[in-house]
Amino acid sequence: MTDAQDWQETLEDLDRRRSHAHGMGGPERVARHHGKGRLDARARIARLLDPDTFCEFGTLVGGDIAADGIVAGSGRIGGTPVMVGAEDFTTLAGSIGPGGNAKRYRLAELALRNKVPMVMLLEGAGFRPSGEHYGRTPTDLIVQAQCSGKVPTVSAVLGPSAGHGALVAPVCDFTIMSAGGAIFTAGPPVVKESTGEEISKENLGGPGVALASGVIHNDAEDDETVIDDIRRYLSYFPSSAWSYPPTRLADGTADPRPTPELLGIVSRDNRHIYDMRTVLDVVFDRPDWFEVQPRFGRAIICALAHLGGFPVAVVANQPQVMAGSIDSDAADKAAHFIMVADSFHLPIVFLADNPGMLPGSRSERSGVLRSGARMFAAQTAASTLKLHVTLRKAFGFGSMAMSLLGFDNQVATFAYPGATMGAMSAAAMSRATHAGEDYAEVLKTMELEASYRSAGHLGFDELISPVETRDRLLVALQHGVFSRQAVAEPVSRTFIMP
The missing domain is CATH 3.90.226.10 (2-enoyl-CoA Hydratase; Chain A, domain 1)
Structure with missing residues (x-):
């Protein structure tokens, strides 16, 4: 045998x-x-x-x-x-x-x-x-x-x-x-x-x-x-935290591309409602973006996208839902998403258009401050590349959770001219202080001038036209990616999650 x-x-x-x-x-x-x-x-x-x-x-x-x-x-x-x-x-x-x-x-x-x-x-x-x-x-x-x-x-x-x-x-x-x-x-x-x-x-x-x-x-x-x-x-992620996300640098992907379409989407009137998803369609490599948890915490959009071939995580307020106010579900969703993105070195692009955290008894009973603190802790502790654009408005703690915050280690921060920002809106401030008609008008004027005053003190890097949005973000991202001159390693976290 x-x-x-x-x-x-x-x-x-x-x-x-x-x-x-x-x-x-x-x-x-x-x-x-x-x-x-x-x-x-x-x-x-x-x-x-x-x-x-x-x-x-x-x-x-x-x-x-x-x-x-x-x-x-x-x-x-x-x-x-x-x-x-x-x-x-x-x-x-x-x-x-x-x-x-x-x-x-x-x-x-x-x-x-x-x-x-x-x-x-x-x-x-x-x-x-x-x-x-x-x-x-x-x-x-x-x-x-x-x-x-x-x-x-x-x-x-x-x-x-x-x-x-x-x-x-x-x-x-x-x-x-x-x-x-x-x-x-x-x-x-x-x-x-x-x-x-x-x-x-x-x-x-x-x-x-x-x-x-x-x-x-x-x-x-x-x-x-x-x-x-x-x-x-x-497809957006590296194989592990010991490597960086894969790029898709096809012909023309990283070429300059103005975004005049945004002039017809993002109205200067804060009362005009628009779908933030249409902004993502214009800014990022079309039609390539993937929304995470679209039916939960709908006041914030969390998405994976490519910008000039680079995988990024997008955290964007949704004006169609509660005018973009951040409630507890939206904050919890964003906190988890930010931590996942940070863990695997995906740059995070924040697109802000919100009047702050959602007020009211129902919101308070849901723990909106705890959830907002959770989102804030996640984003400010994130060591990945962070980029921010304020499109129209960013008030109070909601703006801080969306990374409109000085000394927060962003690669770049931008705002559109005329964007309104501050502790709260002029209308809310007028009601809270029982301001007279004349003073209410002063507050409104100050609100409209807020972006220029902030720019005058370098509250963000530059005021930009909506037409420049994609190109300015892409240049900033490319410079940020160039800073990766060390081997990727897992993120070390020492903060206690609220």
Whole structure:
């Protein structure tokens, strides 16, 4: 018998075991899953990764339980190495056993060790009932928390996700959900048993609930669109905090391009409402920008974009929502977004047009000052490149949270002529001080002259025309990027988040 023949029986046995793992929960369960309009775990990974780049580990974990309910391995997205795990709902509802728990831990461990992004595709029932405690068995959440700020972490909720598995999502930098997804501490049967409440999984933690609460950032109609959005999101980021974001310097990308369109968008009348998204369309490399959390904290737009080929994070007030006043949800959203951008060295462009923090009893009960302080702490502690433009108005603490603040280490600060700024608007000051008609007119005149007085004391670097917006930002960004003459390193944070 030759050496090759000696191996034949052993390798055939290996093939049988692998085939069992690749079959997941079996043809009937897989077909039932497909019948719900969902991809199976392996098809999801195939959609996410560049073709023929998936390299699986832990295939045989679980023995008779195919891959122990989670498919895990490495691959590439747009040529960049990543680690990916996908819960297999067709195998014991994607529940987590000892082997699956070890694979999840190893997945995050390898992402951190190899300094590459980690993506988790969730659809599982949490820890598998076993009648015993897992004791000191390490949990994947420990090392996932260690990944935070070091490597980009992304999760997708593609079906019901409960218990321990669901905790993966809010620990990630970015989470997106499909229309059929749901996320909760415990599912409807457990809720009924423990509280007596009868509720559907959609009403407990479906997209409408999870988006409104801010637990997830974005949603999309189906598995395919969710996965495509993950690929797009990661395209703005470096592989880790030890490297800088990739540039897209195509022909003409960095050429001067005036923006006269802004003269027809941003009215000089503060009472005129416009959509800040149209400003982003003009200023950044069109049509390439990706909004994060568009249905939460809508008074602020957080977006990933390219400016002259350089990836940037954009934090912009939205005049269409409460005149751009910053409420607690908007501030919380922006604080998280700023910290993610700072962690991975994305320059942050602030586009300010707001009358300050949202006043009122409802706003105060929601903790607007705490949330505003959180946003302020995140932006002023950010060590990445920061650029600021005041388009029309920036008042009080809201302007400070939007980085209109001296000695705040910005690369550049600009404002449009006639922009109004100060502790509060002239109208609010008149009402607060019970000013007479003559003095109210004086306050209004002072308000209109505010940008020139500030420019006279170098309150910002320059007053610019809207036509100059993109070109001035791009030159400042290019100079800022030139300052990166040291190797990238993870950000060290010492402040206590409010």
